[in-house]
Amino acid sequence: MSGVRTLTGNRTVPGPRTFRLGKRLSFQYRRRSVLICLLLTIALILVGAFTLTAGELGLTWRELFGLAVSPPQGSASFVLERLRGPRFLTAVGAGIAFGVAGSLFQTVTRNPLGSPEVVGLTSGAAAGAAATTLWPGYLPVPVAAILGGAIAVGLVWLSTGRGFARPGKLIVAGIGISAVATALTSLAMTTVGEQQAQTLAFYLNGSLASRSWSHVATIAAALVLVLPAAAALQRQLNLVSLGDDMAEALGVRVVRTRTVAILLAVVLAAAAVSVCGPVAFVALVAPQIALRLLGVSAPGVVAPALVGALVLTLSDFTVQQIDVGAALPVGIFTAALGSLYLGYLLFGEARKGVL
Amino acid sequence: MVPAQAGNPGAAGAGAPAALRRPLLGAGRGTALLAAGLGLLFLAVITSLAVGAHQLSPAEVAASLWTEITGTGSTYADDVVASRMPRTVLGIVAGAALAVAGVIMQGLTRNPLADPGILGVNAGAAAAMVTGMAFFGLGATSANVWVALPGALLTVLVVYGLASGRRGSTPVRLVLAGTVISAVLLSYIQAIALTRPDVFAMYRFWAVGSLSGRTMEQAYDVLPFFLVGLIAALATGRTLNALALGEEAAASLGLRPQTAKVTGALAAALLCASATAAVGPIGFVGLAVPHIVRSFTGPDHRWLLVLSAVVGPALLLFADVAGRLVAQPGEMLTGVITALLGAPLLILAVRRMRAVA
Numbered sequence: 001m002s003g004v005r006t007l008t009g010n011r012t013v014p015g016p017r018t019f020r021l022g023k024r025l026s027f028q029y030r031r032r033s034v035l036i037c038l039l040l041t042i043a044l045i046l047v048g049a050f051t052l053t054a055g056e057l058g059l060t061w062r063e064l065f066g067l068a069v070s071p072p073q074g075s076a077s078f079v080l081e082r083l084r085g086p087r088f089l090t091a092v093g094a095g096i097a098f099g100v101a102g103s104l105f106q107t108v109t110r111n112p113l114g115s116p117e118v119v120g121l122t123s124g125a126a127a128g129a130a131a132t133t134l135w136p137g138y139l140p141v142p143v144a145a146i147l148g149g150a151i152a153v154g155l156v157w158l159s160t161g162r163g164f165a166r167p168g169k170l171i172v173a174g175i176g177i178s179a180v181a182t183a184l185t186s187l188a189m190t191t192v193g194e195q196q197a198q199t200l201a202f203y204l205n206g207s208l209a210s211r212s213w214s215h216v217a218t219i220a221a222a223l224v225l226v227l228p229a230a231a232a233l234q235r236q237l238n239l240v241s242l243g244d245d246m247a248e249a250l251g252v253r254v255v256r257t258r259t260v261a262i263l264l265a266v267v268l269a270a271a272a273v274s275v276c277g278p279v280a281f282v283a284l285v286a287p288q289i290a291l292r293l294l295g296v297s298a299p300g301v302v303a304p305a306l307v308g309a310l311v312l313t314l315s316d317f318t319v320q321q322i323d324v325g326a327a328l329p330v331g332i333f334t335a336a337l338g339s340l341y342l343g344y345l346l347f348g349e350a351r352k353g354v355l
Numbered sequence: 356m357v358p359a360q361a362g363n364p365g366a367a368g369a370g371a372p373a374a375l376r377r378p379l380l381g382a383g384r385g386t387a388l389l390a391a392g393l394g395l396l397f398l399a400v401i402t403s404l405a406v407g408a409h410q411l412s413p414a415e416v417a418a419s420l421w422t423e424i425t426g427t428g429s430t431y432a433d434d435v436v437a438s439r440m441p442r443t444v445l446g447i448v449a450g451a452a453l454a455v456a457g458v459i460m461q462g463l464t465r466n467p468l469a470d471p472g473i474l475g476v477n478a479g480a481a482a483a484m485v486t487g488m489a490f491f492g493l494g495a496t497s498a499n500v501w502v503a504l505p506g507a508l509l510t511v512l513v514v515y516g517l518a519s520g521r522r523g524s525t526p527v528r529l530v531l532a533g534t535v536i537s538a539v540l541l542s543y544i545q546a547i548a549l550t551r552p553d554v555f556a557m558y559r560f561w562a563v564g565s566l567s568g569r570t571m572e573q574a575y576d577v578l579p580f581f582l583v584g585l586i587a588a589l590a591t592g593r594t595l596n597a598l599a600l601g602e603e604a605a606a607s608l609g610l611r612p613q614t615a616k617v618t619g620a621l622a623a624a625l626l627c628a629s630a631t632a633a634v635g636p637i638g639f640v641g642l643a644v645p646h647i648v649r650s651f652t653g654p655d656h657r658w659l660l661v662l663s664a665v666v667g668p669a670l671l672l673f674a675d676v677a678g679r680l681v682a683q684p685g686e687m688l689t690g691v692i693t694a695l696l697g698a699p700l701l702i703l704a705v706r707r708m709r710a711v712a
Binding site for chain 1: 467468517531532534535538539541542543545546548549550552555556559560562563638639642687688690691692693694695697698699701702
């Protein structure tokens with residue numbers, strides 16, 4: 001069911017190598033994984049450089065390399081510190097958060113289509129944001145979005161009867177709760193004034209326009225809090241991807257692992273939604289791309305994080321430079337890109353998916 | 356209609372889906388359920404004609420209906436009933452169309468979560484509408500049937516073409532193609548709506564779906580498509596039952612799975628397209644009604660189709676009435692209410708099912 005590349009008899013994958021530091025500390029790594037992650041990092045840095053230099057407002061390359069030795073001057077500093085710097089870093093942070101959240105979801109639900117959208121988080125966040133237009137003045141939009149997402153996930157958790165233990169029920173409950181949340185969003189969309197509805201629609205697509213350092217700080221704080229815990233959970237998660245019974249037999253407390261993983265994913269996704277709105281498809285696609293690049297069965301944390309960051313920054317770079325007479329929210333682009341990629345992926349594999 | 360013995364262990368043994376190990380619905384209980392469903396629908400129709408900004412009694416509705424039929428109405432009550440006629444008729448058409456299309460899609464894809472919109476019908480209709488609004492000066496007061504319908508049907512053909520490999524289409528490929536095409540079209544719709552404020556102003560209302568502000572002409576426009584789709588759909592019951600055993604089993608029972616799937620998908624597409632064209636993309640009826648009905652009837656598709664065709668309109672009409680009641684003197688869009696009503700019912704149905712997906 002999950003995106004496992006089974007090892008056919010005649011195709012072997014080199015096993016992991018072990019890195020040792022003294023007698024106590026050791027960890028395993030695979031050459032290919034390390035190489036891929038390095039390449040992804042280089043690609044991300046390149047996208048960053050292009051983001052800062054492209055277009056009329058962009059820095060010159062000389063200014064960009066000059067940053068290494070001295071702080072920027074004049075217009076360069078404005079572009080870097082006010083316009084594109086925070087925007088790029090927010091995209092990196094949110095991309096990492098979406099990628100890891102998606103990876104956690106897909107591993108525990110053993111479903112290649114598992115994502116924050118599935119447990120109603122995204123639609124809940126959207127409803128939270130929409131509620132602020134119906135009843136203005138109580139909460140700032142990001143806070144309302146996180147609250148909405150949390151309420152939706154809580155309701156899904158209650159609806160499934162036994163927590164998140166049954167992926168099938170989880171998905172159905174998610175659909176139901178999402179529908180209610182979407183109904184609330186539609187209600188807001190059709191009752192508020194024209195201007196407000198426009199703004200709301202923009203937010204709901206997910207946009208990185210005019211981000212500031214406070215957004216960067218928000219997402220960075222969430223990553224610092226959650227990523228270590230997610231990394232610590234990796235070993236159990238890899239075992240859970242083998243199936244519940246197998247994992248139990250190997251001493252993993254499956255239900256607890258699943259609940260913790262989903263909670264971590266929810267926090268990450270909620271933080272990302274709070275800084276750039278519910279951007280579509282990044283959480284869904286990043287782990288799948290990572291899987292294929294690494295050629296492993298469970299994508300882990302690092303590769304999906306890097307892929308997520310790359311997808312989001314690249315998409316945002318594109319919408320910044322595309323000229324359609326108006327600024328497009330980045331979410332429209334990721335949705336188009338993600339759906340095309342997903343189509344290619346799933347048709348190529350013709351796997352069974354649960355929708 | 357006495358169901359064949361599908362309950363014997365040979366046909367549905369250990370390898371069959373859990374749903375098939377339940378006994379099929381007997382003719383007596385089925386008829387009783389159908390009678391109950393028809394009663395519910397009748398109640399929904401009367402309520403839909405009686406309730407709103409101006410309340411009528413059931414007796415007044417009955418009298419006005421009579422004058423409506425004989426064409427001699429002149430009292431105030433007659434005018435009120437006449438003004439609520441289009442939305443009631445369209446509620447019946449759209450509710451039945453969405454629910455039956457939902458049963459077929461869930462049966463064809465052997466996936467209880469399939470929604471009739473899964474073939475991209477809604478997205479196709481919406482994309483056509485938005486294109487019309489943006490480039491051809493189309494108004495949004497009505498879901499223009501002659502724009503939405505071709506858009507929807509064209510999308511289904513594209514999805515089908517994408518999903519058909521060398522050996523026909525598998526349910527999974529169909530679902531994936533539909534999802535992908537829908538997502539692409541949705542991006543296109545959003546891109547237009549967000550860059551063109553005038554289009555956005557119309558689209559945000561159309562996108563929710565509503566029974567209000569419709570005319571009888573619109574009902575007559577979609578009626579032929581709806582009827583063709585409905586008749587084709589009601590004939591697929593046995594086929595869907597056989598397909599539930601898996602395609603090879605169905606073929607060994609003397610069925611042609613490919614032909615059956617094409618007919619079924621086309622019927623569902625026609626139904627869904629006519630509903631969307633008539634009242635906009637009303638969500639959730641097609642997903643929730645088959646589930647709710649299935650929790651009473653069990654897995655026999657013949658009863659499922661018939662009962663869904665009755666319960667779907669009832670749910671949609673009650674939702675529409677609720678929308679008129681909660682937001683008086685105005686009204687709340689029907690699409691919002693269907694989701695609010697349908698979701699809890701869906702979750703209840705799921706909790707009653709022993710195994711899902």
